Amino acid sequence: MEKIFKKPKGLNDKTMHYCPGCGHGIVHKMIAQTLEELDLLERTIFISPVGCAVFAYWYFNTDHIQAAHGRAPAVATGLKRANPELIIVSYQGDGDLASAGTAEIVHAAARGENISVIFINNAVYGMTGGQMAPTTLVGQKTSTSPFGRDPNFAGHPLKVCEMLATTKAPRYIERTSLDSVANLNKTKKAIKKSFDLQARGEGFSLVEILSPCPTNWGMSPPEAMDWIAETLSKEYPLGVFRDERADTEVRNDS
Amino acid sequence: MSEKVLMKGNEAVAESAIRAGCKLYFGYPITPQSEIPEYMSRKLPQIPGGAYIQAETEVSAINMVYGATSAGARAMTTSSSPGISLMMEGISYIACAEVPCVIVNVMRGGPGLGNISPEQADYFQVVKGGGHGNYRLVVLAPSSVQEMADLTYDAFDIADKYRMPVMLVAEGNLGQMMEPVKFKELKTEFTDKSEWALTGTRNHEPKIITSILLDPETMEKHIHKLYEKYALIEENEVRFEEYLTDDAEIIIIAYGLISRVARSVVDKLRDEGIRAGILRPISLWPFPNEAIKSKIEQAEFFFVCEMSMGQMVEDVRLAVNGAKPVHFFGRCGGVVPTPVEMFDNVKKYL
Amino acid sequence: MPKIEIEKNVCKGCGLCVRICPKNVIVISKGLNDKSYHPAEYIGEGCIGCKSCALTCPDSAIEVYK
Amino acid sequence: MIGNKRMTAICGAFGTGKTEISVNIALKLAAEQKKRVILVDLDIVNLYFRSRDKRDALAAKGIKVISGAKGFENADLPALAPEILEVFAQKDSLVIFDLGGSDYGGTVLSRFNEYLKNEKINLWLVVNPFRPFNEKNEDTVAMAEHISRRARLPVSGIIANPHLMNQTTDALIEQGLAQINRIQKYPLKFLTVMEDYYKPEMEKEFEIPIMVLSKNMIQPWE
Numbered sequence: 001m002e003k004i005f006k007k008p009k010g011l012n013d014k015t016m017h018y019c020p021g022c023g024h025g026i027v028h029k030m031i032a033q034t035l036e037e038l039d040l041l042e043r044t045i046f047i048s049p050v051g052c053a054v055f056a057y058w059y060f061n062t063d064h065i066q067a068a069h070g071r072a073p074a075v076a077t078g079l080k081r082a083n084p085e086l087i088i089v090s091y092q093g094d095g096d097l098a099s100a101g102t103a104e105i106v107h108a109a110a111r112g113e114n115i116s117v118i119f120i121n122n123a124v125y126g127m128t129g130g131q132m133a134p135t136t137l138v139g140q141k142t143s144t145s146p147f148g149r150d151p152n153f154a155g156h157p158l159k160v161c162e163m164l165a166t167t168k169a170p171r172y173i174e175r176t177s178l179d180s181v182a183n184l185n186k187t188k189k190a191i192k193k194s195f196d197l198q199a200r201g202e203g204f205s206l207v208e209i210l211s212p213c214p215t216n217w218g219m220s221p222p223e224a225m226d227w228i229a230e231t232l233s234k235e236y237p238l239g240v241f242r243d244e245r246a247d248t249e250v251r252n253d254s
Numbered sequence: 255m256s257e258k259v260l261m262k263g264n265e266a267v268a269e270s271a272i273r274a275g276c277k278l279y280f281g282y283p284i285t286p287q288s289e290i291p292e293y294m295s296r297k298l299p300q301i302p303g304g305a306y307i308q309a310e311t312e313v314s315a316i317n318m319v320y321g322a323t324s325a326g327a328r329a330m331t332t333s334s335s336p337g338i339s340l341m342m343e344g345i346s347y348i349a350c351a352e353v354p355c356v357i358v359n360v361m362r363g364g365p366g367l368g369n370i371s372p373e374q375a376d377y378f379q380v381v382k383g384g385g386h387g388n389y390r391l392v393v394l395a396p397s398s399v400q401e402m403a404d405l406t407y408d409a410f411d412i413a414d415k416y417r418m419p420v421m422l423v424a425e426g427n428l429g430q431m432m433e434p435v436k437f438k439e440l441k442t443e444f445t446d447k448s449e450w451a452l453t454g455t456r457n458h459e460p461k462i463i464t465s466i467l468l469d470p471e472t473m474e475k476h477i478h479k480l481y482e483k484y485a486l487i488e489e490n491e492v493r494f495e496e497y498l499t500d501d502a503e504i505i506i507i508a509y510g511l512i513s514r515v516a517r518s519v520v521d522k523l524r525d526e527g528i529r530a531g532i533l534r535p536i537s538l539w540p541f542p543n544e545a546i547k548s549k550i551e552q553a554e555f556f557f558v559c560e561m562s563m564g565q566m567v568e569d570v571r572l573a574v575n576g577a578k579p580v581h582f583f584g585r586c587g588g589v590v591p592t593p594v595e596m597f598d599n600v601k602k603y604l
Numbered sequence: 605m606p607k608i609e610i611e612k613n614v615c616k617g618c619g620l621c622v623r624i625c626p627k628n629v630i631v632i633s634k635g636l637n638d639k640s641y642h643p644a645e646y647i648g649e650g651c652i653g654c655k656s657c658a659l660t661c662p663d664s665a666i667e668v669y670k
Numbered sequence: 671m672i673g674n675k676r677m678t679a680i681c682g683a684f685g686t687g688k689t690e691i692s693v694n695i696a697l698k699l700a701a702e703q704k705k706r707v708i709l710v711d712l713d714i715v716n717l718y719f720r721s722r723d724k725r726d727a728l729a730a731k732g733i734k735v736i737s738g739a740k741g742f743e744n745a746d747l748p749a750l751a752p753e754i755l756e757v758f759a760q761k762d763s764l765v766i767f768d769l770g771g772s773d774y775g776g777t778v779l780s781r782f783n784e785y786l787k788n789e790k791i792n793l794w795l796v797v798n799p800f801r802p803f804n805e806k807n808e809d810t811v812a813m814a815e816h817i818s819r820r821a822r823l824p825v826s827g828i829i830a831n832p833h834l835m836n837q838t839t840d841a842l843i844e845q846g847l848a849q850i851n852r853i854q855k856y857p858l859k860f861l862t863v864m865e866d867y868y869k870p871e872m873e874k875e876f877e878i879p880i881m882v883l884s885k886n887m888i889q890p891w892e
Binding site for chain 3: 005006007008011015018021023024025029178181185188214221225
């Protein structure tokens with residue numbers, strides 16, 4: 001009998017600190033599997049964000065750097081420009097990427113930095129205790145939107161893939177989810193495509209992953225997955241937002 | 255061609271950084287230092303492995319430096335006062351994570367947006383902290399274009415040696431003025447960084463660069479380790495220059511460009527038979543405390559001149575510790591003190 | 605016959621594998637593991653080796669054999 | 671000096687001495703007292719050490735200075751003053767344009783192309799081979815070509831300004847001038863020498879007209 005699914009080499013044996021049913025663990029595993037499959041583990045620098053994944057470096061068998069809130073794409077830029085041989089995995093949550101670090105992510109994308117951004121969207125601030133995030137849905141109750149997000153005061157959710165896809169440089173942008181077998185497989189495929197493109201030097205890619213936060217949503221993990229399928233992915237449609245190589249011809253004015 | 259070239263202070267910083275092996279520059283334009291990114295944007299793309307990146311903000315610029323130097327490269331960023339304020343978050347992270355880097359602050363008038371005229375009012379910010387937490391920066395203050403070049407070159411070595419950020423501070427007019435300058439040779443040998451730099455895990459166990467230490471005892475231990483390093487720097491890296499202080503009864507203390515105004519004041523005082531001299535701190539941290547203390551006995555008084563409301567003067571007072579009077583004269587808002595008014599102010603205390 | 609092995613003391617009992625299993629052959633155990641979670645448990649038969657449970661497991665606690 | 675041209679624009683790399691030379695040309699023309707002299711500071715690139723700093727001193731010598739919007743001389747705000755247009759209307763005036771440094775100095779001039787195409791104008795490139803980006807003649811020529819395209823005007827001559835400030839020597843001037851002389855593409859109009867380093871025999875020795883510069887931009891400790 002052959003073992004057809006085992007723990008990837010990119011992860012060590014520590015038990016992750018995440019809550020039961022948290023999406024971070026699922027995505028960490030996919031990243032590690034993919035780096036192993038593409039034989040990129042030894043070249044990878046993983047950038048952990050500020051958020052629940054701040055300690056991601058406890059679990060990966062790769063080099064690691066921890067970035068300030070929102071700054072991971074800037075740190076990624078520096079690393080990659082210093083050593084283009086490195087594979088840069090910039091891992092960010094929605095508070096980190098879509099709030100504190102909007103400037104960094106927009107401009108790293110606009111420059112077409114040859115990095116892979118894995119963006120975990122769970123519509124809430126996890127680490128600090130379930131406060132409203134830029135991605136929180138209208139009407140969603142959080143510890144700082146106790147009556148539900150009111151668009152008259154707090155505006156509407158920020159859609160990162162759609163926003164970044166308005167710039168020309170990004171090579172690949174896709175939104176996936178973790179709520180079904182089909183979507184798990186699509187997520188894994190998207191991560192693999194992103195890393196592969198980076199290894200080929202093709203430019204910036206971002207995979208946004210709709211991910212459960214059962215604790216702060218106040219749901220059991222299975223209920224949280226159902227909520228992604230029924231509610232969250234209605235606000236954030238899944239799909240590919242960019243999959244083409246940008247025009248890179250240099251045109252000098254006189 | 256001549257071995258010397260005529261350069262602006264800002265250009266000298268840029269050229270000297272390149273000679274020190276800095277291949278990566280990340281920055282954002284701000285007057286009065288924009289000649290540095292302009293120079294870098296012309297030169298670095300021509301160097302193998304070199305890159306000039308115009309960051310979206312100074313916040314990003316310092317974090318790009320954090321990434322680049324973590325990969326073992328020599329990298330720098332430069333800005334002027336308001337931009338340096340934006341970098342404070344990153345500087346604190348870099349100090350804690352023990353990564354080397356060089357930052358240049360070509361200071362302008364503040365607070366707030368202030369103006370583009372020269373000032374020295376960022377002393378507190380860069381010498382006393384600025385960012386959060388327990389850390390120090392090595393701060394170097396040149397007074398000529400030649401020193402802009404020399405100290406930039408040295409700053410990279412100091413940063414690598416101690417694995418920490420080093421900041422060069424210059425007044426706006428020092429960045430803008432032109433003087434002949436001679437550069438050092440292109441540096442080709444560097445400190446071995448393989449112990450800590452992020453290069454992938456081919457030949458070693460996973461490495462981590464971080465500034466998060468959750469456990470209070472671990473954090474305290476780390477801060478103690480940083481301060482042991484700082485004690486070593488206070489022992490080894492103090493820099494200052496003296497001018498006619500051997501027999502001086504009036505010790506003028508001034509740094510940066512204003513020390514050159516002070517020099518002409520000392521000459522004028524000497525012409526009148528008044529024994530005055532200058533002690534010019536070159537490293538603002540580590541501060542030349544011992545040098546100042548050694549002048550207490552001979553001094554009638556100390557006279558501190560700054561282009562601020564008086565910031566370094568507090569460190570002078572700490573060093574003198576009440577043993578002799580410490581007088582202060584400063585102009586701020588971008589006004590450069592003239593030799594005449596400095597002279598008149600010294601004479602008030604005679 | 606395909607089968608899965610769940611590492612009992614790594615499992616946090618989140619139930620995502622139970623939710624996703626197309627053959628309903630995984631259950632939450634009544635007993636506790638070392639970490640005081642009720643871990644997931646393979647009922648011992650009916651696995652088709654589809655790997656869905658391993659794919660969804662956040663703690664990489666499941667290995668699949670075929 | 672300026673020939674039969676009513677207008678002269680001074681361009682070149684950063685810090686080659688454009689402002690010093692512009693001010694000196696304006697002073698010399700004003701001293702001749704033939705026509706009204708207007709100095710236009712079009713340096714929107716560099717905000718320190720610009721000729722507008724000397725506005726009052728120059729006004730006393732009969733030179734009108736037009737620079738950034740009034741009241742904003744110290745601002746990091748490179749706006750052009752609307753009164754610039756009057757130089758094209760006042761046909762009896764002599765005009766010196768002090769352009770910004772580098773390739774971009776020409777751009778601002780191009781903004782006034784609709785007026786300039788009806789004017790007689792010198793576009794002179796100041797070269798100091800001891801400055802970055804002027805160290806090699808091919809870089810200097812490339813810059814001249816770039817400025818010319820930007821300004822939509824031909825570069826009509828070079829002003830040699832070889833110096834190392836207070837470390838200038840006769841030998842250094844000679845060495846710098848010899849290098850500039852090797853530029854074939856543009857005619858060398860004259861050599862500039864700061865008054866402290868000028869010697870009357872230089873004119874003969876170097877076989878070139880010399881404009882002696884008086885120092886107008888000084889440091890507070892000088």
